[in-house]
Amino acid sequence: MSAAPPDSDVLWARGIVKSHHGTPALRGVSLGVREGEMLAVTGPRGSGKSTLLGCLSAQLPVDEGEVWFHGAPVHTLGRSGREKLRRERFGYVGPEPQLVPELTARENVALPLLLAGAGHRAAHRAAGDWLERLDVAALAKLRPAELRQDLRQRIAVARALAAEPPVVFADDPTAPLHRDDREQVLRILASAARSHRLTLVLATHDPALARFADRTVRLVDGRLAADEADEADESAESAEPAEPAEPAADVAVAGN
Numbered sequence: 009m010s011a012a013p014p015d016s017d018v019l020w021a022r023g024i025v026k027s028h029h030g031t032p033a034l035r036g037v038s039l040g041v042r043e044g045e046m047l048a049v050t051g052p053r054g055s056g057k058s059t060l061l062g063c064l065s066a067q068l069p070v071d072e073g074e075v076w077f078h079g080a081p082v083h084t085l086g087r088s089g090r091e092k093l094r095r096e097r098f099g100y101v102g103p104e105p106q107l108v109p110e111l112t113a114r115e116n117v118a119l120p121l122l123l124a125g126a127g128h129r130a131a132h133r134a135a136g137d138w139l140e141r142l143d144v145a146a147l148a149k150l151r152p153a154e155l156r157q158d159l160r161q162r163i164a165v166a167r168a169l170a171a172e173p174p175v176v177f178a179d180d181p182t183a184p185l186h187r188d189d190r191e192q193v194l195r196i197l198a199s200a201a202r203s204h205r206l207t208l209v210l211a212t213h214d215p216a217l218a219r220f221a222d223r224t225v226r227l228v229d230g231r232l233a234a235d236e237a238d239e240a241d242e243s244a245e246s247a248e249p250a251e252p253a254e255p256a257a258d259v260a261v262a263g264n
């Protein structure tokens with residue numbers, strides 16, 4: 009029997025099972041992500057965080073279970089449907105900055121806007137604005153090979169946000185950054201998400217970074233830790249909109 013996803017959830021997953029070449033990575037994960045929410049997925053190395061983000065962001069097909077985006081099934085899409093969904097609706101920042109080497113920083117950031125149909129001038133103006141927000145405007149004309157990895161990552165963050173997709177996935181996005189820079193980049197991600205009402209799903213094994221989120225779920229060995237699993241099961245079974253998340257007491261980031 010299959011209940012419909014709650015209207016309040018922009019992303020909703022039930023019973024996701026996923027293995028990599030026979031190695032189980034997710035063993036039945038159910039959760040909902042509310043619109044405009046910043047959700048942190050924490051857990052030790054190898055607990056399945058990247059795999060979960062891969063399944064939610066339509067990069068990886070699930071072996072079993074369901075993934076829904078705005079009430080439409082993702083788990084039934086083929087490769088090209090998933091690619092289209094990713095291109096048009098999702099932003100993604102991985103642990104390694106992946107930029108197009110032939111393009112300048114500004115061209116890299118403008119790319120998703122151009123693919124979304126923006127005009128050249130508007131795309132480049134918006135790209136310049138995002139580079140400025142990430143404190144890398146001075147690097148606009150440089151190519152990735154001319155830049156340090158932490159600076160490339162700032163550009164990758166600008167690129168993920170530039171087209172203001174409804175959902176941004178950030179998989180350990182601060183990994184290549186110096187400790188002092190991590191908080192700043194996280195703040196920029198969080199404040200961009202809040203001011204533009206983007207939904208942000210952040211994987212990190214650093215609890216200090218998870219405090220930026222509205223809500224945290226913890227994966228252990230491919231499963232949600234007990235309290236979160238209970239909550240997710242209830243939500244999946246009842247298909248009722250869940251209560252708004254209580255922000256953690258130490259959430260330090262304000263709206264903008």
Ligand SMILES: Nc1ncnc2c1ncn2[C@@H]1O[C@H](COP(=O)(O)OP(=O)(O)OP(=O)(O)O)[C@@H](O)[C@H]1O
Nearest residue numbers: 028029031032033052053054055056057058059213
């Ligand atoms: N491409 C792959 N091929 C084989 N096994 C994989 C692959 N990707 C992940 N795994 C395995 O799946 C499990 C979950 O990995 P995953 O990368 O999702 O965890 P993670 O919590 O994101 O880890 P980390 O914090 O180190 O990034 C681990 O046992 C990992 O070794």
